[in-house]
Amino acid sequence: MTLRLILTRHAKSAWDDPLADDHDRKLNDRGTRAATAIGAWLARQGYVPRQVISSSATRTRETWALIAEQLEAPPEASFTRRLYHAPALRMLSVLQEATAPCVLMLGHNPGIADFAEQILAEPVKDGAYFQYPTCATAVVDFTASSWAQVQTGTGELVDFIVPRRLTG
Template sequence: MTLRLILTRHAKSSWDDPLLPDHDRPLNARGQRAAADLGQWLASRGYLPGEVLCSDALRTRETWAGIAPALPAAPEVALKPALYHAGADVMLAVLRHATADCVMMVGHNPGIADFAQRIVARAPASADFARYPTGATLVADFSAATWAEVKFGTGAVVDFIVPREPAV
């Protein structure tokens, strides 16, 4: 059986209000456009999540809200406070409780970059993969019956994109 992970870092957030707590920062206009573009990209390639695990921060929720309208039958989002600035080990622990064959996770750096690097067997040929800029999205497949079986270093890269960049 093949399981698919769509791993997305939140789109570009606003720093307009320096007094706003980090957790409450919204997307800026560029981030809103990038999230909508990511939704179109996912839909055009048939990368359709059956489950969405999302940090409960405003910018990750707004990223999913920008993606969802482009997807046919977009699933409800499951907000996961543990994903807010989570490290790779926490991200894997959250993923292991997923139940859909195709799961999307929306999170933050630096943890999401580390998780992306550690979850795949071989990184894609992209200079941006290691730094995982805002909006970066990895699609990886796993030969496993359940997410509980997934381990680091076992994912096969299917696709990787950074908004405004060509897919690799």
């Protein structure tokens, strides 16, 4: 059985309120455009998740809402503090609890960049993949009967995009 992970870093957030708690930062205009573009790209490519697991931060919630607007019949998302600035191993642990065959996971750097690199069986030649800029999205397939069986170093990269390649 093939399981599919859509791994997305939150879109660009605003830094205009120095008193705002990091967890509560909202998207800026560039982030709004990027999340919308990524959602449209996912829809065009037919990469539609059936389960969404996201950090509970405001910027990840807003990123998902904008992506979901572009998808036909998007699933409800579950938001967890466990993914807020989570390291790669915690991200894997959360993913291993997933139940749908296609899962979108939303998180933060530096953990998501580390996770994106560690999850693949083969290295990627795209430098942006290792930086995992805001709203970067990878589509990774695994041959496993359940997410609980997925381990690092077992994924196959199907696709990868950053918003700049979509919006110019």
